[in-house]
Amino acid sequence: MSQQPPDREPGIPTDLLGLARIAGSSVRHIVESLTKGAVHTATDLVHDIRAGEPMSQIFDERVDLIRRTALSALGLTSTATGVYGPVEITVDAADLKAMGDAMITEGWDSAQQPRELHPSFVPILHDLTPDEARILRFLAVAGPQPAIDIRTKALFGIGSQRLADGINMIAAMAGCALPERDHHYLGNLSRLGLVRFSTEPVADFRRYAFLEAQPVAQTAYKSVKMRAISSYRSIYLTVFGKQFCDACFVLGDYTGGGWAGDDRGDIYLGKGPRLP
Structure with a gap:
């Protein structure tokens, strides 16, 4: 007997296309945001496997990370009732430094650098x-x-x-x-x-x-x-x-x-x- 998929959180779309429809954005915008953290996610994944973490827990955490990253890229957040609204982000000094360092590290990729068209x-x-x-x-x-x-x-x-x-x-x-x-x-x-x-x-x-x-x-x-x-x-x-x-x-x-x-x-x- 095939295993039934776990219950999904109400109102949470499971595919990038669904997220894009809600936010009126393009799938490419979400994919680009996810790609930026792909290297770091893969590195962490290998580290967790070597440390002996349960595989089910590892993949549950990765899926949740991708989901939250996609929502953040669209400027959305999920609530207990499944309603989406503006993301409320609380960061401290350490978070800002981590974000800045990550941007500099990713900036070595020339393909991500703005050319004639600035992203703003x-x-x-x-x-x-x-x-x-x-x-x-x-x-x-x-x-x-x-x-x-x-x-x-x-x-x-x-x-x-x-x-x-x-x-x-x-x-x-x-x-x-x-x-x-x-x-x-x-x-x-x-x-x-x-x-x-x-x-x-x-x-x-x-x-x-x-x-x-x-x-x-x-x-x-x-x-x-x-x-x-x-x-x-x-x-x-x-x-x-x-x-x-x-x-x-x-x-x-x-x-x-x-x-x-x-x-x-x-x-x-x-x-x-x-x-x-």
Whole structure:
């Protein structure tokens, strides 16, 4: 008589395809995660056999390890009721060091190294709104954009108060549906390491006059009786942001509203560096 299989935990799929269907992920993603620990698992298995551990116990532990690894790779965990939810991971300092050392050891395999497509590109795309994607595409072709902070004027800047900060026209120029949310968008893009806020101005100082004429800037100027001044800033893509845009957006036919090639070739007078 054939032996009946042991009772399965309710709600726990037994194959990788079932796990993938629940998480909406690919089987390859699970397999890759399992493969990373395959060498270590095989080594431990040989060690346990040599130590005389019961074969049934050894294989039960290995099956449970593979199952937990697959669930972790999908960002899932099993509960007593068979319901899956986000994995809650508690690690201490020793766990972090072990994870870091394992990553370095596995990193000697050149096949696992990211090439043109960094593994974080996909999760970053999921963290973007459509307007944020438009901003990234615009910065990719138009280059650094001007921004201004408005402060009260004080001797040597001592006691100066900030009246407004980060005034820019990037969201409007990029064609965002909600340009008034530009600070939210740029804050998230900075959090993701895609854009940088710099105290360095753009090359053409005339571009700041357009920002100083905006209603939000004029309101800040008029909010104090003392004199207010502008601090010239710039916002641009990081190196990682450029790589992300090259990989994730089609940039060839997009001109950024004409800013892809801003070469007027004219001559101007006034303070600030001259255009190259």
